[in-house]
Amino acid sequence: MALNNDSGPDRPTGPLAGVRVIDLTINVLGPVSTQILGDMGADVIKVEAPHGDDMRRIGPSRSDGMSAFFLNMNRNKRSIVLDLKQSDDRKTLHELVGTADVFVHSMRPSAAARLELDYKKLSRESSRLIYASAGGYRNDSSRRDWPAFDDVIQAASGLAAMNRLGGEPRYLPTVICDKLCGYILASSVAMALYARERTGVGQEVHVAMMDAMVGFNMIEHLWGGVLDQPELGIGYGRLMTPHRRPYKTRDSYISLLAVTNDQWRRLFVAINRPELAEDPRYSRLEARVKNIDELYGIISDAIESDTTSAWLERLTAADIPNGPVEDFQDVFHDQYLTENGFFRRFQHPTEGKIVSMAPFASFSKTAASVHRFPPKLGQHTSEIVEELAARREKRSPP
Structure with missing residues (x-):
């Protein structure tokens, strides 16, 4: 330092x-x-x-x-x-x-x-x-x-x-x-x-x-306004649905997100619903956006069937982006941040021990x-x- x-x-x-x-x-x-x-x-x-x-x-x-x-x-x-x-x-x-x-x-x-x-x-x-x-x-x-x-x-x-x-x-x-x-x-x-x-x-x-x-705010949400047709809607539906939230597991919560068609196919396999990859409501990006409430509901029901640790292991093996839901106390002791020395401790000449966060950009x-x-x-x-x-x-x- x-x-x-x-x-x-x-x-x-x-x-x-x-x-x-x-x-x-x-x-x-x-x-x-x-x-x-x-x-x-x-x-x-x-x-x-x-x-x-x-x-x-x-x-x-x-x-x-x-x-x-x-x-x-x-x-x-x-x-x-x-x-x-x-x-x-x-x-x-x-x-x-x-x-x-x-x-x-x-x-x-x-x-x-x-x-x-x-x-x-x-x-x-x-x-x-x-x-x-x-x-x-x-x-x-x-x-x-x-x-x-x-x-x-x-x-x-x-x-x-x-x-x-x-x-x-x-x-x-x-x-x-x-x-x-x-x-x-x-x-x-x-x-x-x-x-x-x-x-x-x-x-x-x-x-x-x-x-x-x-x-x-409007990068993704301007939507129909980009075409000067706000009547087509202002707001990206996938982000506005109340179902877009951390998923409840058997013992806590987990975050996961599939974006590409391949990721969704692997996710459907991971939740033991491989047939959904062939369902026209969920097989393509455009269709998933239109049916996002129902799709997130399916995922939510499946995730609740097992523990957080089991899902972290299964989703990581399937190369699906995922992670635990941490509160600020968890973040303060997060393994990744600890490995990288993000929270740095100093002895201030008048204030005693203080913790400072590392600069965000590296050169x-x-x-x-x-x-x-x-x-x-x-x-x-x-x-x-x-x-x-x-x-x-x-x-x-x-």
Whole structure:
């Protein structure tokens, strides 16, 4: 592991090493995005108000302002406290942005303009700056300043209605909009940096959560809408059926999925119903889609006849994709994740033993790394201010 607990943080090794990011984001979307950039080697400076990011106070903690939620989204960053209500601190932020390759914020456009942190102004000061932001809606729309959180976008994008339970729409029990849009923002920043390498010029990057989630949800569900004939139906039937769920076995639950004709034939043999492969209702993909409720019901009845371990063995032997249904406690001790060192344990200098998840992407020559512990509020304020002073002194004429 790149983090050295004895001698302090190692130098970042990822593909973005040498890139500086000024991070003026809070909550989930922005911090997830900038943590990815930090994992990839960027020097991420997290700018916080005097009270800090609210996520510092959500979840279990050993000390104030260092909650589990915050620790999980803010590694590989340095923290500086600036009160943007004070003119001197606003000047410090502007000076910091002047040293950066990337500026990321999660403010509404009107708030960014009031603080003179809008793209029009900052791009005049640095034509190479990548100016990145995310919000509920597009910056050029009538909803540009509407507030938006994960629940709001889950509802507006159709996700909550699609995820019905007993006829009632419900939210997914995860902040999927924030996290997915954070990943999109991070990848968009990386693409903008690549474009700058070719052109020498920065640009503005904006991710609208509503657009991103509708695009995400509708890849398979736009259906008849793709042909501009929504009357043919919106929604992929195989995914919408209530029978699409983990199968109950004699002692627990199992997941399995057959997709190709060959996989279905092998599955029919595994459940002792080989004749179904010749049934015109189930022999071809198009027919299976039309009769998916009945087909899933047949599979469900068969799976309930034996134990999970017996089905795992039988389905694996038949080369049918399958797996057990694990809860979060199971996942935390999962054999595959343990083999690959996904959950990594460190001794934080103030918080004691903490567990961090490994970066999701691997690179053969520029490995991502965890090289900085999640910071205490304002932990690096003096260090960063001294760097700015040294930079000013270096640039001033003798």
